[in-house]
Amino acid sequence: MDHFTYRHGQLHAEDVAIADIAGAVGTPVYIYSRATLERHYQVFSRAFTGLDPLICYAVKANANIAVIHTLASLGAGADVVSGGELRSALAAGVPGDRIVFSGIGKTEDEMAMALQAGVCQVNVESVPELEALSDVASRLGRVASTAIRVNPDVDANTHAKITTGRRENKFGIEWTAAHAVCAAAAALPGIELCGIACHIGSQLTGLEPFRQAFLRLRDLVLMLRADGHHIRTLDLGGGLGIPYGDEVEPVPHPDAYAGIVRETVGRLGCRLILEPGRLLVGNAGVLVTRVLYVKEGATRTFVIVDAAMNDLIRPALYGAFHAIVPATEPAGDAEPRLVDVVGPICESGDTFARDRPLPPVGAGDLLVFRTAGAYAAVMASTYNARPLVAETMVNGARFAVVRDRGTIDDLLVRQHVPTWT
Numbered sequence: 001m002d003h004f005t006y007r008h009g010q011l012h013a014e015d016v017a018i019a020d021i022a023g024a025v026g027t028p029v030y031i032y033s034r035a036t037l038e039r040h041y042q043v044f045s046r047a048f049t050g051l052d053p054l055i056c057y058a059v060k061a062n063a064n065i066a067v068i069h070t071l072a073s074l075g076a077g078a079d080v081v082s083g084g085e086l087r088s089a090l091a092a093g094v095p096g097d098r099i100v101f102s103g104i105g106k107t108e109d110e111m112a113m114a115l116q117a118g119v120c121q122v123n124v125e126s127v128p129e130l131e132a133l134s135d136v137a138s139r140l141g142r143v144a145s146t147a148i149r150v151n152p153d154v155d156a157n158t159h160a161k162i163t164t165g166r167r168e169n170k171f172g173i174e175w176t177a178a179h180a181v182c183a184a185a186a187a188l189p190g191i192e193l194c195g196i197a198c199h200i201g202s203q204l205t206g207l208e209p210f211r212q213a214f215l216r217l218r219d220l221v222l223m224l225r226a227d228g229h230h231i232r233t234l235d236l237g238g239g240l241g242i243p244y245g246d247e248v249e250p251v252p253h254p255d256a257y258a259g260i261v262r263e264t265v266g267r268l269g270c271r272l273i274l275e276p277g278r279l280l281v282g283n284a285g286v287l288v289t290r291v292l293y294v295k296e297g298a299t300r301t302f303v304i305v306d307a308a309m310n311d312l313i314r315p316a317l318y319g320a321f322h323a324i325v326p327a328t329e330p331a332g333d334a335e336p337r338l339v340d341v342v343g344p345i346c347e348s349g350d351t352f353a354r355d356r357p358l359p360p361v362g363a364g365d366l367l368v369f370r371t372a373g374a375y376a377a378v379m380a381s382t383y384n385a386r387p388l389v390a391e392t393m394v395n396g397a398r399f400a401v402v403r404d405r406g407t408i409d410d411l412l413v414r415q416h417v418p419t420w421t
């Protein structure tokens, strides 16, 4: 459930008409709903009542500090994958001891930043990385609380670009090698082996892969404990899918996901860490764009909008589906037409939808891409010298710009023509 609904014929974000935000801030513009963020966080956290997990919002889904701050104020920690995300989480008010640092390619500078911020856990994905972390920690006179990310080799049944838990993926320590790597970790002076982690992919729409992965984690924890390791945390990653509107079967509810967690790893006595990203923010955001032209091609009709693949890359990158609705509610008897919705960029990949039934639209109309809160604004680029778009947040009847629209000067000021050209 979200808070984007038609009222008096106009799509609203909570109590604010989307057209009012577009009028004030321009287009394209991202709009996040605070009430939706809160609702998603509550539904997710209530599902785990009694287990007392640490819910670390996966910042890479949407790194806007107003979004992180909103979730932190509800009790969330953060899962970060770069020095920049670490700084963002700290700037948004997440305490260091509620931050998990993940990622397969941490630099030594990032490791030092993480240790100095007092993160609760660093998740490590290779033996060379373990050695580097031990060195950095020793140099700083610290010991790094470290979890080993294992690759449980399960098929998440999701898009190939966002599956991460197969043996052939670059992530984690091979399931069969985990035992030996944990022994090596425990012997390093700068490392305190505190736990095991996994993350098998994103936008999972079935629960069985989670069950298989968590059962493997359980076996591993028991085996490591038998070896004398004190395993106190178990990080289950994120990945639970959300409805985008093109699913054939309903996506599992967080309660069902929590049921799997309880059944498989609920009684190990480990502090559970959960890293939901998309689930918390996906349906809490939309991207609003304005129709520039409607072009009647030889065989198709193109609706050319002012947003492009640089602003929202998911359709081009993953073939992802986003529901598209007009800001003005169509008349009940409006006959939909099949159109292609495309951006202005000089690539055929800059296509948001093909053969999509849309009510009649014309130049100047506002269209809204739904479910654009996750992996959307964070993936924006300035391709075609298009400045980054503005982001806004609504809270009841108020809204605020939470990221200023970029300017062309921003782009030019960082470039230099050497005198010798």
Ligand SMILES: *Cc1c(COP(=O)(O)O)cnc(C)c1O
Binding pocket: 058, 060, 061, 079, 102, 103, 199, 201, 202, 203, 237, 238, 239, 240, 275, 276, 277, 278, 279
């Ligand atoms: C991407 C990622 C997440 C979040 O995944 P979602 O599908 O957005 O829930 C969590 N943990 C790690 C390590 C990740 O890389």
